[in-house]
Amino acid sequence: MPFSDDLRQANHDLWERMVTHPFVREMGDGSLPLEKFQRYFLQDYLFLGALAKVLGQAVSKAPTLEAAQPFSPFLHTILNAEKELFFRAFQELGVPPETYHSAEPLPTGQNMANFLVATAYDGSFQDIATGLLVTEWTYYDWATRLTKTGARPRRRMYQEWIDIHADQALGDFVAAMKAIVDGIPPVGQASARQVFRAALRYEYLFWEMAYKGEAWP
Numbered sequence: 001m002p003f004s005d006d007l008r009q010a011n012h013d014l015w016e017r018m019v020t021h022p023f024v025r026e027m028g029d030g031s032l033p034l035e036k037f038q039r040y041f042l043q044d045y046l047f048l049g050a051l052a053k054v055l056g057q058a059v060s061k062a063p064t065l066e067a068a069q070p071f072s073p074f075l076h077t078i079l080n081a082e083k084e085l086f087f088r089a090f091q092e093l094g095v096p097p098e099t100y101h102s103a104e105p106l107p108t109g110q111n112m113a114n115f116l117v118a119t120a121y122d123g124s125f126q127d128i129a130t131g132l133l134v135t136e137w138t139y140y141d142w143a144t145r146l147t148k149t150g151a152r153p154r155r156r157m158y159q160e161w162i163d164i165h166a167d168q169a170l171g172d173f174v175a176a177m178k179a180i181v182d183g184i185p186p187v188g189q190a191s192a193r194q195v196f197r198a199a200l201r202y203e204y205l206f207w208e209m210a211y212k213g214e215a216w217p
Contacts, residue, residue, distance in 0.1 A: 003189065004133060007196045014200055019142040021144050021207040023058070023075055027161065028146040030153030035071035037158070038093050040179060040210030042100055043109040045086045050113035051135075052078050057120035058128045068178035077169075085164070089157055102177040110210040112202035125185045130192045133177035139165045 001009070008015055023040065026186035029084035055075040057116050062068035088098055105113065116135070120128050164170075184192050208214075 002178070002182045003184055003192075004181040007130075007181070007193065008137075009087075010193070011197055011200055014197075014204060015138070017140075018138050018200060018204040018207065019145065021142075021204070021211070024142045025144070025213045027158045028149070028151035030155055030158060032158065034093070034155075036211055037095045038095060039213065040206075041086070041089060041093065042095065042103050043106055043206070043210065045090075045100060046103060046105050047109060047113055048078055048086075049115050054116050054120040055130060055133065058125065058132070061125040061128065063125060067180070069174060073169075084159075086154050089160075092157055106209055106214045108214060109139050110204070114204060115198060115202060123191065124188060124197065126180060126188050127191055127195050129180040130195045131199045131205075134196055134203060135173065136170060136177065136184045137174045138200070138203050140170050158206055161190075168216060 001063050023032065027037065049161070052075060053102065055071050055078065058071045059068045062071070086100075090097075119131050123131075143162050146162050147166040151162060153162075181192065
C-alpha cells in the first residue's frame with residue numbers, strides 16, 4: 001500500500017468524521033445556516049496568509065526545481081484567483097470590507113495556521129507536503145463525494161465552493177503531494193505520521209469551529 005494511503009487508513013475514523021461533517025452535509029443539501037458559512041469563510045480567508053507562507057517554504061526547501069514545480073501554480077491560485085473569489089463572495093454574503101479587513105482568527109484557526117507554518121519552517125520538505133496533502137486531499141474528497149451524489153444547493157456560493165474543490169486542478173495537486181509523501185523514506189515516516197494526524201485533527205476542528213461557534217475568553 002502506498003504510504004499516503006496507509007496514513008489515511010491509519011486515521012480512517014477521523015478522516016470520515018472530517019469529510020462527512022454536518023457542515024459538509026448541510027452545505028451540500030443547502031440547509032447550512034448562512035451565519036455558519038460566513039464564520040467559516042471569514043476564517044478560511046484569514047488562513048490564506050498562512051497557506052501562502054507554507055507554499056513558499058515548500059518551494060524554498062524543494063530538493064530540485066522539478067520537485068518545486070507543483071507548488072508554484074497552487075501559490076498563484078492562492079494569491080490571485082482565490083483572493084478574487086473571496087472578495088466577491090464577501091459581497092454576496094453581506095460581509096462588509098471593514099469586517100474582513102479587521103477580522104482576527106478564532107482560536108482553532110490561529111492554532112491550525114501556527115501549526116502548519118511551524119511545520120513549514122522547522123520541518124522537512126516531506127513534512128510540508130504531508131501537511132498540504134491533508135489540507136487539500138480532505139477538501140477534494142468531500143467535494144468530489146458531494147458532486148458524485150448530485151448535490152446541487154440552491155445557494156450559489158455553496159455550489160461554487162463545492163465546484164472549486166472538486167475541480168481536477170485540485171486533484172492534480174493532491175496527486176503531486178501523494179507522490180512526494182509516497183516517496184518518504186522510512187527514516188522520515190514517523191514525523192510524517194505525526195504531521196498527518198495533527199493536520200487532520202485541525203481540519204476537523206476547523207469545521208467544528210465554524211459549525212458550533214468559537215470565541216476567545
